[in-house]
Amino acid sequence: MKIRLSIERDLEQIGPVGECLKQLCSLGDYPEMARVELLVSELLTNVIKHSVPDENSQHEFPVGLTVVADGDNLTLSVSEIGKPMSCDVVKSYTDTQIEMPASEGDVFELPESGWGVQLIKSICNDISYERLDDSNVLHLCFDLKAAA
Amino acid sequence: MNWEVEENTAYVVLKPLEGRLDSALAPKFRADVAELTEKAKKTLVLDLDNVEFMDSSGLGAVVGCYKLMQSIGGMHVCNVGPQVKDIFRLTHMDRIFEVNDSFDDCVEKLAA
Numbered sequence: 001m002k003i004r005l006s007i008e009r010d011l012e013q014i015g016p017v018g019e020c021l022k023q024l025c026s027l028g029d030y031p032e033m034a035r036v037e038l039l040v041s042e043l044l045t046n047v048i049k050h051s052v053p054d055e056n057s058q059h060e061f062p063v064g065l066t067v068v069a070d071g072d073n074l075t076l077s078v079s080e081i082g083k084p085m086s087c088d089v090v091k092s093y094t095d096t097q098i099e100m101p102a103s104e105g106d107v108f109e110l111p112e113s114g115w116g117v118q119l120i121k122s123i124c125n126d127i128s129y130e131r132l133d134d135s136n137v138l139h140l141c142f143d144l145k146a147a148a
Numbered sequence: 149m150n151w152e153v154e155e156n157t158a159y160v161v162l163k164p165l166e167g168r169l170d171s172a173l174a175p176k177f178r179a180d181v182a183e184l185t186e187k188a189k190k191t192l193v194l195d196l197d198n199v200e201f202m203d204s205s206g207l208g209a210v211v212g213c214y215k216l217m218q219s220i221g222g223m224h225v226c227n228v229g230p231q232v233k234d235i236f237r238l239t240h241m242d243r244i245f246e247v248n249d250s251f252d253d254c255v256e257k258l259a260a
Contacts, residue, residue: 011170012172034230037201038201038203041201045170045204100240107214110211111208111211112208112212113204115239116203118204118239119239122239
């Protein structure tokens with residue numbers, strides 16, 4: 001199964017996209033799609049909030065989302081036209097580790113942001129980035145059976 | 149965003165009436181909780197019965213509320229669905245929050 005969607009850079013679009021994807025995938029007999037919806041939400045939020053559009057561009061390009069399911073393996077790819085992702089941003093997808101407080105009194109140290117990459121890292125088997133022409137493409141792979 | 153609010157002498161129950169708590173709603177969620185609990189100054193029971201989907205932005209907002217309530221009266225979470233439970237588990241927040249399966253369990257603990 002392969003699904004390709006084009007999405008406006010608008011946080012309000014993420015909910016309908018997640019719902020739509022969940023419905024489409026349920027037709028393909030995939031038992032557990034809640035984590036797919038979560039990954040899509042995290043990826044699209046990051047791209048919409050943090051990507052740097054190319055100021056030389058005359059248009060507001062949409063974000064592309066491709067979902068490929070092959071057996072138990074699912075790959076999500078998000079592409080957007082913009083300036084290249086910095087090495088730090090790319091590394092954050094694999095290196096982020098939020099430390100939990102050692103004691104109850106330390107809960108004020110808990111961050112209120114940054115949980116998205118932590119979630120992506122904990123769910124996915126493989127995360128990779130590539131620069132294709134003037135686009136940033138992020139690929140996430142995970143095992144549908146492990147999510148169920 | 150829309151809420152159901154109930155209050156008694158011991159706690160205030162805030163129940164969001166939205167099905168998704170994501171980046172589109174999280175800032176409003178955080179601001180509403182701050183406003184509603186500022187008036188009540190009591191323990192917060194956050195009833196997530198209607199929330200079928202939460203992402204990291206929603207989680208961050210709940211963490212913010214939890215930190216805010218530490219100096220007021222604490223926060224308990226109840227009626228957590230499978231997806232929200234999964235995100236709490238993946239981030240180990242189930243070790244931080246007082247998470248109850250039902251509202252009745254939560255009230256029982258508060259009364260103890």
